Structures are given as structure tokens and as C-alpha cells.
Amino acid sequence: MQFWIDTASRTPIYRQLKDQIRAAIARGKLHPDDRMPSVRDLSRQIVVNPNTVARVYTELEREGVLNTRPGVGVFVAQNRADEFTRKARKERLLALIDQFLTEAVHLGFSAAEALTLAGERSQQFQWQEGTSS
Amino acid sequence: MQFWIDTASRTPIYRQLKDQIRAAIARGKLHPDDRMPSVRDLSRQIVVNPNTVARVYTELEREGVLNTRPGVGVFVAQNRADEFTRKARKERLLALIDQFLTEAVHLGFSAAEALTLAGERSQQFQWQEGTSS
Amino acid sequence: MQFWIDTASRTPIYRQLKDQIRAAIARGKLHPDDRMPSVRDLSRQIVVNPNTVARVYTELEREGVLNTRPGVGVFVAQNRADEFTRKARKERLLALIDQFLTEAVHLGFSAAEALTLAGERSQQFQWQEGTSS
Amino acid sequence: MQFWIDTASRTPIYRQLKDQIRAAIARGKLHPDDRMPSVRDLSRQIVVNPNTVARVYTELEREGVLNTRPGVGVFVAQNRADEFTRKARKERLLALIDQFLTEAVHLGFSAAEALTLAGERSQQFQWQEGTSS
DNA sequence: GTGGTCTAGACCACC
DNA sequence: GTGGTCTAGACCACG
Numbered sequence: 057m058q059f060w061i062d063t064a065s066r067t068p069i070y071r072q073l074k075d076q077i078r079a080a081i082a083r084g085k086l087h088p089d090d091r092m093p094s095v096r097d098l099s100r101q102i103v104v105n106p107n108t109v110a111r112v113y114t115e116l117e118r119e120g121v122l123n124t125r126p127g128v129g130v131f132v133a134q135n136r137a138d139e140f141t142r143k144a145r146k147e148r149l150l151a152l153i154d155q156f157l158t159e160a161v162h163l164g165f166s167a168a169e170a171l172t173l174a175g176e177r178s179q180q181f182q183w184q185e186g187t188s189s
Numbered sequence: 190m191q192f193w194i195d196t197a198s199r200t201p202i203y204r205q206l207k208d209q210i211r212a213a214i215a216r217g218k219l220h221p222d223d224r225m226p227s228v229r230d231l232s233r234q235i236v237v238n239p240n241t242v243a244r245v246y247t248e249l250e251r252e253g254v255l256n257t258r259p260g261v262g263v264f265v266a267q268n269r270a271d272e273f274t275r276k277a278r279k280e281r282l283l284a285l286i287d288q289f290l291t292e293a294v295h296l297g298f299s300a301a302e303a304l305t306l307a308g309e310r311s312q313q314f315q316w317q318e319g320t321s322s
Numbered sequence: 323m324q325f326w327i328d329t330a331s332r333t334p335i336y337r338q339l340k341d342q343i344r345a346a347i348a349r350g351k352l353h354p355d356d357r358m359p360s361v362r363d364l365s366r367q368i369v370v371n372p373n374t375v376a377r378v379y380t381e382l383e384r385e386g387v388l389n390t391r392p393g394v395g396v397f398v399a400q401n402r403a404d405e406f407t408r409k410a411r412k413e414r415l416l417a418l419i420d421q422f423l424t425e426a427v428h429l430g431f432s433a434a435e436a437l438t439l440a441g442e443r444s445q446q447f448q449w450q451e452g453t454s455s
Numbered sequence: 456m457q458f459w460i461d462t463a464s465r466t467p468i469y470r471q472l473k474d475q476i477r478a479a480i481a482r483g484k485l486h487p488d489d490r491m492p493s494v495r496d497l498s499r500q501i502v503v504n505p506n507t508v509a510r511v512y513t514e515l516e517r518e519g520v521l522n523t524r525p526g527v528g529v530f531v532a533q534n535r536a537d538e539f540t541r542k543a544r545k546e547r548l549l550a551l552i553d554q555f556l557t558e559a560v561h562l563g564f565s566a567a568e569a570l571t572l573a574g575e576r577s578q579q580f581q582w583q584e585g586t587s588s
Numbered sequence: 589g590t591g592g593t594c595t596a597g598a599c600c601a602c603c
Numbered sequence: 604g605t606g607g608t609c610t611a612g613a614c615c616a617c618g
Contacts, residue, residue: 068593079287082294095606105595110606118384121295123463126606128603136296139410147295152296153307156289161215162208163278163285167311173302174286178300181290201617238618243332334608345553348560360589368593371610376591387561393617403563411562418562419573422555428474429544429551432579434534437570440552444566447556502601520601 057086057093061102068103073112078121081132084182092122092130190219190226194235202237206245211254214265225263227254323352323359327368335370339378343409347398349385350448356387456492457484460501468503472511477520480531491521491529 059076061069092098093111099106111131116122120136135170137145160170192209194202213219224230228246232239246263249255256266293303325342346352354441361379365372365437371374382388386402403411426436464508479485492499494512498505511528515521516575522532559569 062603075288075291078295079291082291087238096604096606108594108607111300111593113597115384115604118381124606125462125603126465126467128196128605130606135295135297137295139407140296141405141407144405145298149298149303149306150294150310151291152289152311153303156213156285157307157311158208158287159284162211163282164215165278165282169284170286171308171311172305173282174290174304177286178290178304181300196391196394199392203390203617240616244618336608340542341554341557344561345557348557354470362589372606373611376593377608379591384601388593391617394590396591399565401561403561405510405561411564414573415562415564415569416560416576418555419569419576420557423553423573424474425551426548428477429548430481431544431548436548436552437574437577438557439548440573442571443549443552444556446561447566469602507603510603 059098059102060166064164068114070108070115072103073104073109074116077112077116078112082182083180086132088134090132092132188189192231192235194237203241203245206235206237206242207249209250210245210249214254219265221265221267225265225266227262325364325368327370336374336378336381337438339368339370341373341381341384343378347387348448349446352398354398356398358398360395458497458501462501469507470490472501472503473515476511476515480520485531486529487533490533493528503569524537529583 057080059073061072063069065072077092086092092113093101095109099109103110113122113124117124118135120139121126121136122128122130123133139172157167157170160167190213192206193207196202196204200208210219211223225246226234228239228242231237232242233294235242246255246257250257251261253266256264258264290300290303298306323346325339327338329335331338343352343358352358358379359367361372361375366373368375379388379390381388383396386399386405388396389399390396411455424434426433458481460466460471460473464471466522470576476485476491491512494508497503498508501508512523514515516523516529520532524530533571556566556569560566564572
């Protein structure tokens with residue numbers, strides 16, 4: 057996996073990295089039990105303070121996305137979405153949808169346009185058994 | 190127009206208000222030359238520091254979304270939806286899409302499920318025509 | 323609320339503080355919407371680096387225990403346990419129980435003794451409508 | 456005796472093994488003068504670096520829990536359950552109880568529910584008599 | 589005033 | 604080698 061940071065962006069470095077890791081997993085580019093680069097390696101690679109990388113790994117660990125074994129390394133975890141209530145998950149998804157559509161309209165697109173483009177884009181995302189119905 | 194602020198949200202108050210005004214214009218709920226409520230009225234209505242409202246009006250004026258006519262009031266400016274190039278806006282939309290789909294997958298939904306639900310959801314709103322094509 | 327840190331202990335400072343805050347909430351000594359001391363105040367009070375306190379607040383925020391409103395302060399959140407599956411919650415509780423009983427036996431107590439003492443101690447904990455049955 | 460290591464757990468491997476050996480003795484599954492498996496055998500059995508097993512044996516010997524007879528093997532020492540004072544052990548137990556109840560309440564259980572379940576759970580094990588009274 | 593982010597550099601425990 | 608924790612001190616955004 058290759059990660060890149062845009063230091064000019066206003067979104068924090070740790071946020072950019074977190075998002076990229078989550079996206080890589082959602083797209084199936086990283087699989088459960090895959091080994092992540094070490095904190096020091098990754099910090100050198102993307103030219104960022106090791107603490108910042110460590111923070112990302114720690115937060116993703118607490119969110120259940122990664123597993124870290126001190127002294128050994130950091131690994132991609134199993135998906136734990138099924139620990140959440142169907143209701144909570146659907147509420148969260150609806151919030152995401154509203155946010156997405158609102159921002160798309162801010163950009164001057166119609167909802168239909170945004171969804172069409174999203175449909176094309178979704179091909180890159182890992183198919184997954186639905187658990188919400 | 191009715192505006193609402195979620196003080197519990199992580200997005201700054203001034204950003205929420207700015208976004209809502211822009212969204213209202215984009216959706217055609219506010220039209221060019223419509224008069225905006227005064228800073229004091231609006232600050233009372235949404236229970237927010239007047240400084241914050243003033244800041245929003247100032248920034249939106251600088252961005253050409255609003256016009257202030259001193260001693261008269263604040264008014265909606267002419268449509269500037271094309272302030273971004275088509276390319277920049279599309280790039281931003283793609284980023285939004287990726288972010289949305291990533292989160293949906295992490296919630297345990299498939300991309301298809303998320304988009305289906307988004308399609309239903311989008312019909313509950315009155316979105317304006319896209320301007321990107 | 324008064325918090326104290328044992329710098330001689332081997333359990334990390336941030337862990338001690340986190341545990342105390344969680345315990346105060348569980349015992350009803352801190353209630354939803356109560357305001358927490360500011361990062362700087364608390365760091366001065368317990369003589370710890372502000373970053374360490376900030377870390378605690380950030381983590382508890384991500385866990386849904388606290389709400390932070392940047393520029394305003396940090397507040398106790400509502401209990402969100404109902405977002406988790408009954409199954410996930412019960413599994414977690416059973417793990418807690420096993421861990422507790424095992425450690426008690428390590429200390430040379432019988433399970434019965436440990437549970438008797440826990441029964442007395444539990445009077446200090448806030449009663450709460452069971453949601454597991 | 457059968458030992459198992461959970462490499463995914465956050466508690467260090469050497470700590471898991473140490474705790475299990477102590478627990479086995481506390482529960483009466485290992486008795487004074489019982490012979491422990493060799494470092495090499497045990498490391499193969501639980502798939503762990505031999506250094507780690509050696510460290511555990513060394514530490515337990517230093518703590519008086521095991522005895523090494525060079526060229527012969529490692530053996531369980533005489534019972535030292537009273538190595539802590541009654542007061543220190545009770546303080547530690549109270550801390551464990553508070554921690555347990557806090558987590559249970561945050562999971563949405565009442566203290567009473569948690570203790571009831573703990574009571575049932577405790578009967579599935581063969582705990583030894585308490586030594587604190 | 590508030591919290592949020594980042595860096596630099598230290599020391600520790602674990603394997 | 605690995606990750607975990609803590610400090611000191613900086614700068615920023617927000618209200």
C-alpha cells in the first residue's frame with residue numbers, strides 16, 4: 057500500500073491517513089490479518105512525525121479497524137460492524153447520506169448526478185453481504 | 190427561512206450556518222435579491238453569538254454570495270455556482286463519494302445498499318437542477 | 323469532582339484518569355451535561371501535561387462518554403450503550419466477569435468472597451434500568 | 456495442564472502465561488512438587504518464543520512460586536498465597552470490583568444484573584477456598 | 589478563554 | 604526490532 061499526505065490541505069494529517077487506511081480496507085485493498093507498515097517505517101515514508109502515525113494506529117485500534125500486538129506489529133482486524141444495533145447503524149447511514157447529498161448540492165450538482173457518479177465509483181468498493189435488512 | 194444549529198456537532202457553528210445559507214441558495218429556497226434577516230435577529234433566532242453571525246455574513250460577502258448595502262440590509266447576490274471550475278468541483282465530489290462509500294462499508298452495508306437508500310432519501314428533498322453538465 | 327494520579331503506579335496516567343472519569347459517571351457522581359474541568363485546569367490540578375488530559379478527553383469523546391465543543395468546553399454525554407447489540411454487550415460482560423473472577427482467585431479469594439464484597443460495594447453504583455433481558 | 460495464549464489480546468504473552476500458572480496453582484490444579492513442562496516443550500506447545508517461557512519461569516522462581524532444580528526440571532514450590540498482607544490484597548480486590556462494576560454499568564447493565572450473572576458464571580468453575588478470612 | 593493538531597525527543601516494555 | 608506513554612512547547616481555529 058502506498059499512502060500520501062497533502063500537507064497543504066486543511067484536513068489534519070492524522071485524518072488524511074486514517075481515511076486512507078479505512079478506504080483501503082473498504083475497497084478490499086487491505087484484508088484482515090494483513091500487516092501494516094511499522095510506525096517508524098510509515099512515518100519515514102510519508103514524512104510525518106512517528107507520533108502522528110502512532111496516533112492513527114491507536115485510534116483505528118480502538119475503533120476495531122486494526123489490531124496491534126506490541127512488539128510485533130499492526131494488523132488489519134475483522135469487520136465488527138455486527139456489534140452495532142441495526143437501528144444505530146441505519147441511523148448513522150441516513151446521517152451520512154444527508155451529509156453527502158447536502159455537500160454535493162453545495163457543489164452545484166443535483167442529487168441524481170451525485171448518485172449516478174457514486175454508482176460508477178462504487179464498482180471499486182468491495183461487495184459485502186448486507187446485514188441491514 | 191428557518192436555520193438551525195446543532196451545538197453538539199463537531200462542525201463549527203459558523204460553518205453550519207454558512208453551509209445552510211449556501212445550501213438554501215443552491216436549492217432555490219433563497220433567491221437573488223432576497224433580504225437576509227439582520228445579524229441581531231438571526232443571532233437571537235438560532236441562539237448564537239452575534240459575532241458568529243456577523244462573521245458568516247462577512248465571509249459570504251467576501252465570497253460574493255451575499256451583498257451588504259450599508260444601512261439597508263444584507264441581500265442574496267447573483268448565482269455564482271460556477272465559481273469553481275467543473276474539474277475542481279468534480280474532483281471534490283469524487284472525494285465526497287469515496288468518503289461516503291467507505292463509511293457505509295465500515296458500517297456493514299454494501300455500496301449498493303447505501304446507494305439504494307440514498308436514492309430513496311434524495312426524493313424527500315427538493316434539489317435544484319445540476320449545473321455541472 | 324476531585325481526581326488524583328498515582329505517578330508511582332505502573333498503570334499509565336491517562337488510564338488512571340480515564341478510569342476515574344468513567345467510574346464517576348457510573349456511580350452517578352457525574353451526570354449527563356455536567357461540565358468537565360478545562361484541559362488546562364485539570365492538568366494543573368493533577369500536575370500532568372495538558373496533552374495527557376487532552377488525550378483522555380479525546381478518547382472518551384470517541385467512546386461516546388464525553389462530548390466536547392471546541393472553544394466551549396467538555397461535557398458528560400448520554401449513555402449510548404443501546405447502540406450495541408444485546409449479544410455483543412453480553413459477550414463483553416461475560417469476558418469482564420471471567421477476568422474479574424480469575425484475578426480475584428489469583429489474589430487468594432474465593433469467587434464467593436469476591437462476589438459478596440462486590441455486592442456490598444455495588445450500593446455505590448447508580449441503579450440503571452436493565453436493557454439486557 | 457493445558458495452557459493457551461491469545462496473541463490478539465493486549466496483555467503481554469509472558470503475563471498471560473504467568474497468570475495462568477499462578478491461577479492453576481491457586482485453583483489447586485497444580486500442586487507443590489508437581490513437575491512443570493520443560494521450557495522447550497512448553498514453548499512448542501503454546502507456540503511461543505522459548506525466551507518468553509524462560510522469562511516466565513525465571514520470574515516465577517524469583518517470586519518463589521516455582522523451584523528450578525538444575526539438570527532435573529522445574530517444580531511447583533510450596534504455597535505462598537499469604538505473600539501479600541490481608542490488607543493489601545483486599546485493597547486490590549476492591550479496585551478490581553470497582554473497575555468491573557464501572558465497565559458493566561457503561562455496558563448498560565445494572566450492578567445487580569452484573570453480579571447475578573457473575574454468580575451463575577462462577578459455578579462453572581472449580582474455585583479453591585478463599586484464604587483471606 | 590476553549591480544545592485540536594503537530595513536532596521533537598525521551599524512556600519504557602515486549603519479543 | 605516493535606508499539607506505548609509522556610513531556611515540552613508550538614501554532615491554529617473557534618467563540
